[in-house]
Amino acid sequence: MSALTLYQIVALILLCAGLFGLTQRRSLVGMLICVELMLNGAGLSIVAAAQLTDFSATLGQLGTLFVMGLAAAEATLVLAIVVVVARRFGSAQTSDITTLKE
């Protein structure tokens, strides 16, 4: 098994943990934590693929830097949305904010 395959499997584990957590969590902040797990798996996969093959290593590292920047922007916006939802509904549980459905 090549080194790249091992790194990809670790990234896959991170993706699976994030996906499973996203379906299980019942609060918005818990879901945000799981999304960060998945984004980290993506970054690790990109850097491993760029460093361990003949592909341009600069592009791989810069791509992961952009993923990190996007994750920071996403966390900022989700924080604001969670605060607005918590103020409007009095809680940040997903079961309490289903008024559109009923």
Add this chain to the structure above:
Amino acid sequence: MEIMAKVAFCVYTAVILGGSILAVSSSSLVRALVGLIITLIGVAGMYLLLASPFMAFMQLLIYVGAVSVLIFFAVMLTRAESGGDESGRVPMKTSVLGLAATIAPAAVLGWLVMTRPVESIAVPTEVSIKQLGEGLLSSYFLPFELISVILMVAMAGAVLLTWEKREGK
């Protein structure tokens, strides 16, 4: 040196596994956040193993330093339930469906990774910070500027969303 790299890989994998299990299964959100931070540090170690110390540094700076603090603020600003936000049983149907939704993409991706291995080079190529900076200011100038615009818009949007008008005006 070969043995050392393998041992370090196993240690970081164990750290990532333990952290992600804590992050996903903990009933208290603060403990889940601690699990996320442990996982992020494990991934930073993986970057070190891949001969990209700058990425490891940025991982610690951006994720452990900034994003974790943001999530901690989110935990503190929302009203916490007594006994943890995630207490109480998850319905059986949700667990089974969630497991299926996880296994389906994982099986496809795992099958692809295992059956179509790409030839990897033994020693990772090292990229100096100078090369990264030159890349940012020459070939990848547009994404570099776009990401700053996105961060600016996200920050302004967050302020706008949580803005409260003063009463009686």
